[in-house]
Each structure stands twice: as structure tokens, then as C-alpha cells.
Amino acid sequence: MTSPRGQIDISGVTKRFRIKDRPLLALDQISLSVAPGEFVSIVGPSGCGKSTLLRLLAGLERADSGRLVKDGTEISGPSLDRGLVFQEPRLFPWLTVVQNITLGLQNQRMSRAERRRGVAEHIDLVGLAGFENAYPHQLSGGMAQRAAIARALVNRPEVLLLDEPFGALDALTRARLQGELQRIWAHEGITMLLVTHDVDEAVILGDRVVVMAPRPGRIARGVEVDLPHPRIRADDRLVRLRNDIILGLEADEASTNAQRPAAA
Amino acid sequence: MTDVAAPNGPRIAPSVHRGLVLPVALLAAWELSSRLGLADPRFLPPLEIIARSGWHEMMEGRLWGDLLASLRRDLSGFGLGATIGIALGTVLGLSRLADRILTPWFNGLKQIALVAWIPLISMWFGFDEAAKVVFVALAACIPVVLNTQEGVRAAPLPLIEVGRTLRFSRTQFLLRLHLPAALPSILTGLHLGLIYAWLATVGAEYFMAVGPGIGGLIIAGRERFDMPLVLLGILILGCIGFAIDRMAGWIEHRLIRWH
Numbered sequence: 001m002t003s004p005r006g007q008i009d010i011s012g013v014t015k016r017f018r019i020k021d022r023p024l025l026a027l028d029q030i031s032l033s034v035a036p037g038e039f040v041s042i043v044g045p046s047g048c049g050k051s052t053l054l055r056l057l058a059g060l061e062r063a064d065s066g067r068l069v070k071d072g073t074e075i076s077g078p079s080l081d082r083g084l085v086f087q088e089p090r091l092f093p094w095l096t097v098v099q100n101i102t103l104g105l106q107n108q109r110m111s112r113a114e115r116r117r118g119v120a121e122h123i124d125l126v127g128l129a130g131f132e133n134a135y136p137h138q139l140s141g142g143m144a145q146r147a148a149i150a151r152a153l154v155n156r157p158e159v160l161l162l163d164e165p166f167g168a169l170d171a172l173t174r175a176r177l178q179g180e181l182q183r184i185w186a187h188e189g190i191t192m193l194l195v196t197h198d199v200d201e202a203v204i205l206g207d208r209v210v211v212m213a214p215r216p217g218r219i220a221r222g223v224e225v226d227l228p229h230p231r232i233r234a235d236d237r238l239v240r241l242r243n244d245i246i247l248g249l250e251a252d253e254a255s256t257n258a259q260r261p262a263a264a
Numbered sequence: 265m266t267d268v269a270a271p272n273g274p275r276i277a278p279s280v281h282r283g284l285v286l287p288v289a290l291l292a293a294w295e296l297s298s299r300l301g302l303a304d305p306r307f308l309p310p311l312e313i314i315a316r317s318g319w320h321e322m323m324e325g326r327l328w329g330d331l332l333a334s335l336r337r338d339l340s341g342f343g344l345g346a347t348i349g350i351a352l353g354t355v356l357g358l359s360r361l362a363d364r365i366l367t368p369w370f371n372g373l374k375q376i377a378l379v380a381w382i383p384l385i386s387m388w389f390g391f392d393e394a395a396k397v398v399f400v401a402l403a404a405c406i407p408v409v410l411n412t413q414e415g416v417r418a419a420p421l422p423l424i425e426v427g428r429t430l431r432f433s434r435t436q437f438l439l440r441l442h443l444p445a446a447l448p449s450i451l452t453g454l455h456l457g458l459i460y461a462w463l464a465t466v467g468a469e470y471f472m473a474v475g476p477g478i479g480g481l482i483i484a485g486r487e488r489f490d491m492p493l494v495l496l497g498i499l500i501l502g503c504i505g506f507a508i509d510r511m512a513g514w515i516e517h518r519l520i521r522w523h
């Protein structure tokens with residue numbers, strides 16, 4: 001039996017940016033391992049490097065030092081076995097839903113019929129049946145984000161990276177899409193890394209919640225969510241976990257602010 | 265719609281109705297002044313005489329032949345200029361090296377008034393049809409290059425990143441992203457190119473060897489001091505220019521369905 005794929009190992013990763021000639025330590029010595037099929041949520045205040053971490057994993061950025069490894073191979077650029085969903089749907093406005101999702105498959109070696117079948121399956125998977133020929137400007141925010149998720153999944157990636165995918169949606173749509181994402185994850189059995197600023201979302205979906213802290217961007221702690229899926233929002237243990245995480249984030253913030261005058 | 269106008273280029277026309285107010289008012293003033301004897305009919309003949317001249321030219325004169333000759337010249341020049349313009353604009357928009365090498369040249373050359381090219385073009389291509397078409401092509405090419413370059417270069421970074429995560433090849437980037445993203449801009453360039461081509465057609469007919477064409481008709485009228493014929497020619501030029509502009513606007517609107 002082949003071992004399941006989708007293992008991620010990040011060790012000692014540092015990433016710097018320059019803003020107006022001043023160096024900025026976006027990520028400082030990050031280490032994190034994710035098991036195949038695991039769902040990891042990443043939370044933290046804005047600017048702590050969550051997007052940068054996902055972009056490194058997607059291969060859109062290069063680390064200054066440290067290693068990012070997927071299934072034993074160092075990540076050196078984008079690959080179809082790592083899908084990325086951005087905060088905005090980023091659909092091509094001149095293509096319909098079907099055409100946008102098909103974009104994901106154009107570099108996959110398969111027959112026309114297989115391609116059509118793959119796209120149709122994923123349209124069903126994200127609940128967009130009936131909107132195949134709509135243009136992006138005709139879709140609601142929630143539907144556009146479903147299409148973006150389908151485009152990232154249609155390649156059957158082993159790892160799906162999601163960067164605050166529901167951040168711009170209203171509460172109701174967000175709750176519905178969280179449910180769908182949970183179902184998709186169970187169905188596909190792939191590794192998922194979800195960046196979110198919504199702690200509720202993080203604990204409902206994650207097997208584990210990684211909490212990050214800013215200046216410099218680093219991992220503050222990891223919290224196991226040892227509850228069976230699918231989960232119920234009102235579960236006492238979930239609510240307790242959520243409160244702990246929020247208290248921790250507030251404490252991080254207080255200590256960072258206390259350090260700041262000294263550092264400046 | 266991205267609306268990158270060429271330097272000093274006309275903006276796309278507003279609604280037809282507003283566009284008609286001024287010409288109609290001018291025609292009315294014209295008719296009134298010649299009827300009331302305010303203007304010398306040798307310089308400003310009444311509209312009726314012009315209409316009669318038009319009828320005459322249509323029935324037994326060379327009007328249709330001239331019109332056809334001008335339109336053919338206009339469209340061949342435009343086709344040539346637009347093809348070169350889109351190709352050159354795409355290269356300039358995509359290749360930073362080409363941009364650095366060619367754009368300063370291009371910007372310098374486009375400062376030269378179009379009619380100043382006529383002697384050079386005449387020396388290279390002679391005085392007849394080929395030279396006129398080349399001149400029209402040059403005029404049409406300039407706004408097409410500028411707008412295509414602008415549009416191709418302006419492909420949104422967020423979509424470029426999507427292309428990278430989906431492992432687009434160079435060709436896929438060009439065909440799936442840069443060209444479609446540039447389409448509104450390219451259409452604006454083509455629209456301006458059509459307007460410029462028509463102006464250049466008239467210019468070529470005025471300044472290069474006399475041949476069939478509306479410009480030739482006007483010059484013939486001048487030589488015979490046939491004022492109605494001259495004014496008829498000018499009215500036709502204006503109407504065709506107007507029709508070309510409206511038609512281009514309509515096609516542009518149709519082609520960009522996703523807006």
C-alpha cells in the first residue's frame with residue numbers, strides 16, 4: 001500500500017521583505033508539520049505573516065532560509081498538487097464558471113471527455129449546478145468563491161491552501177460554506193491549511209489550530225481540537241476552546257504592545 | 265471599460281442625440297443665411313443647390329466610384345495598420361526589453377505630425393495607391409500600438425498569480441490572460457485607429473497624387489471653382505467619419521460581454 005500523500009514539513013523558515021528600504025521580518029524561524037489528510041487552521045492578528053506562509057507553501061514566494069517540504073520534495077515553485085484559494089475569488093471576468101474551472105485542468109494530461117467530466121463533478125461538489133454558463137459579475141460573492149474553490153480542487157491536489165476564503169462573505173453564507181468545506185474535506189481526504197481571522201471558523205473546521213503572533217511573524221502555540229467531525233457550533237468544548245484561543249490572542253497582543261515602546 | 269485615449273485623440277462620442285445638435289444647428293444657420301442673402305451664394309450656396317449637385321454626381325458623375333475608392337483605401341490601410349499595431353503593441357507590452365529599446369523611439373516618432381511623413385512615404389512607395397495605403401496604415405497603427413501596449417501590460421497581478429498557481433505556459437499567459445485582459449483597451453485603440461485612418465485617407469487624397477476618391481472630388485471641385493461640389497465632398501467626409509465612429513462604438517460594446 002502506498003503511504004497517503006499530502007505531508008508538509010516546514011522547518012526554520014524565515015522570510016524578509018523590504019518596505020521603503022527598511023527590512024521587515026515577516027516570518028521568523030517557522031517550523032510546522034502537517035500530516036496527510038489533516039485539517040490545520042491558522043489564526044493570528046493581521047500582519048503576522050499568515051498569507052506569506054501560505055504563499056510560500058503555494059510556491060508564489062521564496063523563503064530566505066529554512067526548508068518547505070511536501071512529501072519529501074522541497075517546494076521550489078507552484079505545482080498542481082498544491083491548490084490555493086485566495087481571499088478574493090480571482091475569477092477571470094471574461095470566462096464563464098465552467099471555463100474558469102476548466103482553466104485548472106488545461107495543463108493536466110487527460111482527454112476532452114475526462115476534462116469535461118472532472119469539471120462537471122467539481123461544479124456539483126461546490127453546489128454550482130445551474131450556473132455553469134454565468135459570468136463572474138453575475139455571481140454573488142459566495143458563489144464566486146465556490147467557483148474559485150472548484151478551480152483549485154479540480155486538479156485533485158493533495159494539499160489545499162485557503163487564505164481567508166470566507167473573510168469577505170456575510171455570516172450566513174460563511175456558515176454555509178464552512179459546512180460545505182467540511183464535507184468536501186471529508187469526501188476528498190486531502191490535507192487542508194486554512195488561514196482565517198475567525199476563531200470560530202478555526203475551531204469548527206480544524207483538527208488543530210495554529211496561533212501566530214506578529215513582529216516578527218512566528219507561531220505562538222498550537223491547539224489540538226480533539227473532537228469528531230462534523231462539529232456543532234454550540235458544542236461546549238468547542239466554545240471553551242474558542243474562548244481560550246481568544247484569551248491567548250489578547251494576551252499576545254498586550255505583551256507585543258508592551259514590548260513595542262522599548263523596541264522603537 | 266478601459267479608455268486609454270491616444271495623445272490628443274478624440275474621446276469616444278457621447279450619445280447620438282447630443283452629437284446631432286451642433287450639425288443640425290449649423291445646417292439651419294447655413295440655410296437661413298443663404299436664403300436671407302446674408303452670405304454670398306458663390307461662397308456659401310444654399311443647401312438645395314448642394315443637394316442637387318449631389319443628386320447629379322450620384323446619377324451621372326463619379327460620386328459612387330470616388331466613395332468606393334476612398335473606403336477601400338481607408339479599410340486596407342486600417343487593416344494593415346491594425347494588424348501591425350496589435351502585434352507591435354503586444355510585444356511592447358509583454359517584453360520589457362523590447363519596451364526599453366523601442367518605446368523611446370516610438371514616442372519620439374509619434375511626435376512628428378502625420379502629414380510630415382508624406383514626402384518620405386512618397387519617396388519610398390511612390391505617389392499612387394500603395395503610398396496612400398501605407399500612409400493610412402501608419403495613422404491607424406499609432407493609437408492601436410499605444411492602447412494595445414497599455415492593455416497588455418495592465419493584466420491584473422492577482423490573475424497573474426492565479427496563472428502561476430495553475431502553471432500557465434507562456435502561450436497560455438498570452439492567450440488566456442494578457443490578450444483578453446487587454447481586449448477593451450485594444451478595441452479602444454482600434455476605434456481610434458478607424459477614426460485616424462479616415463482622416464489620413466482624406467489627407468492622402470489631398471496631399472498625394474490626385475486619383476479617384478472623395479478627396480479627389482473635392483480638389484476637382486476647387487479647380488473648377490464648383491463650390492457646391494466642394495461642400496458636398498466635405499459633407500460626405502463628415503458623414504462617413506461619423507458613421508465609422510458610431511459603428512465602431514457599437515461593435516466595441518457588443519464584443520465586451522462580460523462587463
Ligand SMILES: Nc1ncnc2c1ncn2[C@@H]1O[C@H](COP(=O)(O)OP(=O)(O)O)[C@@H](O)[C@H]1O
Pocket residue numbers: 017018019024026044045046047048049050051052053217
Ligand atoms: N510583497 C510584500 N512586500 C512587502 N511587504 C510585504 C509583502 N507581503 C507581505 N508583506 C508584509 O509582511 C507582513 C506579513 O504580511 P501577511 O503575510 O500578508 O500577513 P497576514 O496575512 O497575517 O495579515 C506584513 O507586515 C506585510 O506588510
Ligand SMILES: [Mg+2]
Pocket residue numbers: 050051052
Ligand atoms: Mg493575509
